[in-house]
Amino acid sequence: MSSAVEETKVEGAIDVKTEIQPHVDHSEKLDHHEVLNNKDLMNEAIERENEEHEMGVWEAAKSHPKACIWAFIFCFTIVMESFDMFLNTNFVALTYFKERFGVKTATGEWSIPTRWQSALFQSGQCGAFVGVFAAGPVTNRLGYRWTTILALILMNATIFISFFSTSLGMMVAGQLLEGIPWGFFIANSPAYASEVVPLSLRGATTATLQMSWSIGSIIVSGASYAYNNRMDQWSWRLPTALQWLFPTPLLVLIFFAPESPWWLIRRGRKDEALRSIERLGDKGDKAQKTLAMIERTVELESEAGGSPTLLDLFKGTDLRRTAIICMMYASQNFAGNLIANQATYFFEQAGISTDKSFMLNLINSCLGLVANALSWPLTAYFGRRQIYLWGTAVNVTFLFMLAIFGSVHQSHATSYAQACLGVIISFVYAGTMGPITYTIIAETSSVRLRALSTGVGRAAYYIAEIPMIFLSSQMLNSTGWNLAGKCGYVWGCTAITCWILAYFFLPELKGRSYREIDILFNRKVSARKFKSTHIDVTENE
Template sequence: MNPFHDKISPGDRGSITTNNIELTESPSPSYIIETRGGRERDLAPGETSRVRDESTNPLMKSISTTSVTNVPEEEKDLPLGQAIRQYPKVVAYCLSLTIVVIGWGYALVIVGSIVAVEPFQHDYGELYKDKWIIPSLWVSLWSAAIPLGMAIGSVFAGWYQDRIGRIWSLRTGAIICAVGVAGIFFSYLPADIETMRALFFAGKTVQGIAIGILKVTAMTYISETAPTSLRASVMGLVPTGNLLGQLLGSIVVFLVNKAPNRTGYLVAFGSQWLLAVVPFILSVIIPESPAYLEERGQSDRALESSRKLYAPRVDALKVLEKVRASIAEEKEATSGATYLTCFQGVNTRRTMIVVMANLLPAMFGLDLIAKSSYFLQTIGMKSSTSLMILIGGIVAGTFANGVGLWVLSRVGRRKVTLISMSISTVLWIAVGISGIWRGPAVAYFTAGGCIAIIIVCGMGAWPAGYAIMGETSSLRLRAKTQGIGGVAQQGSSVLINFLLPLAYNPDAGNWGGKTGFIYVGLCALGVLLSWFFLPEMKGRSVMEIDHMFNIKLPARQFKKWRGDVESK
């Protein structure tokens, strides 16, 4: 019997009828309960004290009149269109948070493509065979700066947002971002070129820390507030936002490419301050996560926040009751949760799946594709042409990702991940083989391969990975698990972004298209890991996912498992 259904306080007069239970007050100090079978029993004195305490909390009184044995309508796996109509405010808040991810994509392209802008090359570079280039060491360091900062920010955010809340974490990230952009913008002032390069690196690292905080906080918030029917599609907006950011950044870089002096690239740097202002404004507008407030014992505020998110089309109290039930079930297994808890017992498997999902973009080649404008120049393509191709590829990827959101609402994450990573393996083989030759045709073929890969993975592994990140970890460990996943993702990017220029830069390995062979191995590894370890969690509630992990269900049996965990 639900413990909230069989208690009444002396302050409640008359009788209260719930779905299955009638509670009647006795005039004496004892309390009588009429159960389903019509039998009565007295509450013990110890129980009456608990009743008195609980009855003073309006949320507890409200929850006691609802039934947790029925799965609420909002938890059903609704079609995408119907789910959007049923949860308009949740969709609006989650869409607004993708601005954080837009900033991430924008920053990646600014640092990745600004090195292809001629005035920037003149100010920060050096002559190599009568041509201005950025030394490969600094290209590697700058490319690794944002991922390095994001790794630091992800770890910090996993701890910080559990201490101070999702909203204040957003606010803090916005402030740090403004500081980092200032370092980038004013890096041209020192007279010594090495100091200029170092200040630019420091500014990008600080900005990366801010983006790590903002990204992990946004993903935690979205995964906690989005219902089952919207969870995959909303989390799948992360790569969409990333691509939109890259598109905006590419357009800006293209426009400033022919500027005669540093004014052009300074405009590109300064525009990033907008990406610090917007998250700060959002932190004032968006309600705090009900799951965070409930975890902190602030039930009244949690109910108020839940109403702001779900009412009036959905019963906010029922949504919150499901959150309460999940948190209560998890508390026993994750008491005193720390980062170490994420690697204990069944949580180890869940954490490693999140880590694997975070590594998917690095495996299919996102880091190289994001820098394709400069990469294509190293194999013979003109600067303006490479920037146009980058913009075209991002537009194609954005549309593909839009299709991917619909695909995820229909097809499982495991299936689309396996298919898209397998196709990408074949495409990278073709790119690598083409690199054996040199010439304009090879550059265009390589560009076509990169665009094809971003389309394929934009519909598959990329959005699927974020859906997996948002549904795998337990509610109580979600912030910390997202932080660990962020460290894995950015740590891999640090390594890859540092090594890639050493492979393809003219003053280093000069591999050209043969760089694609690196991703043949990484994509094949992604296919193997997904086949053996990636479970199918489409359409599953938080409690169902918890149960399947608790009974140690093999990954390939998740899709077929059936059980009534909710009513139990």
């Protein structure tokens, strides 16, 4: 146990007022302070926070298996966004799809025009942009559980449009509507996962979001590889139909999930919050202590304002937190991730045959899943800032190597070198920047504004991604700039920019409770001093 953790332990009671204000149910603004004004409850909150600081990853996982399972189930909803996004990028490489909807190039080959490629890739993100903004207010009203259930119902309905499409225009419209529930999933999943598990498990559970991306990619890659030689409409309709595998089973499971106790406390539903805590793994006195710890943080944040609004995200210290979340989300588009998202088409443009490109994409997706699993011990033993900076630095190196191989005289060897570097870049991203970004996002937001801040942060991702998808398509497409590996120059430069911004503005939040994180931001501590700053467990401001 580190000295930083040891310093947070206190013994004995603290001297506070014992007057208890009357409880008000269903109140978004907690104008009473049951814990802050109660000596015994404060001691319980302090004791529980000390216990969470001392609890290791394996110990927390053994004592809270149900919390881990529920967190993973919510994160698994991201499979649907991943599945659909990778599906469209694979369609533009399918032989029959290109002949059915594409045009002949000067070389006599069939290709989907750049504008339609961009529309297919961007339409879902445009719908998700709407979804993430709607997710915050709806979640604040209905909770994570019912909001996700409604989004899953909508997902089931919108898949019909994509499946029965007879033109690129209909596909774009289907993607646009499917994107709306994606926005709900991506806004709520990291927030819910971070709120239902102990402190030491936040990194591992939120990192499963990236694993869900990889699982979706593997299913798509396998289906596309199996059907890429079919010369009929089922080469793309059958993979599209596979989307129906996910929403209904997830809907049933999430119906039985416990609501986040943090959301319930914010709504004044203390008894329900206690039942959720017990379902998530804490029993008896430990559940009461966890409840007191949650109430303490929520009461402290309630002093900052009443019902959360989008405007609150841009006031005071919350503006800094919102900026960090937006920066982390947007940076996912600038460190080589778009090469992974369009891997099959990238391999083709690098000179690999269509069949081998689909096979390489399947291998790439499987390796991504391995990298996601390796990220779990990384998040347990290394800081969030450390993982992000080193991961980005490594990918910058590989991106410029990719660009160099793309610039020399092209041969069979250089084609395979570019393909291998594309796989390595995807692997590094899937093991470092990808998963750790979701952890940083979930931890940076205040509890009171979490549902709104994760939504706005994801909106920043889509604002950055939509023009980047167009740029990526333009760089890779044979009817565009046809840069192949030379796109590494562009992504290498954008990745360097991400590294510089993270070095100066990304704080280290590993091992910090939400109360400590609130205090550090309220004190305006420099990002590079977050790790070394001591916050006593008795401090409230």
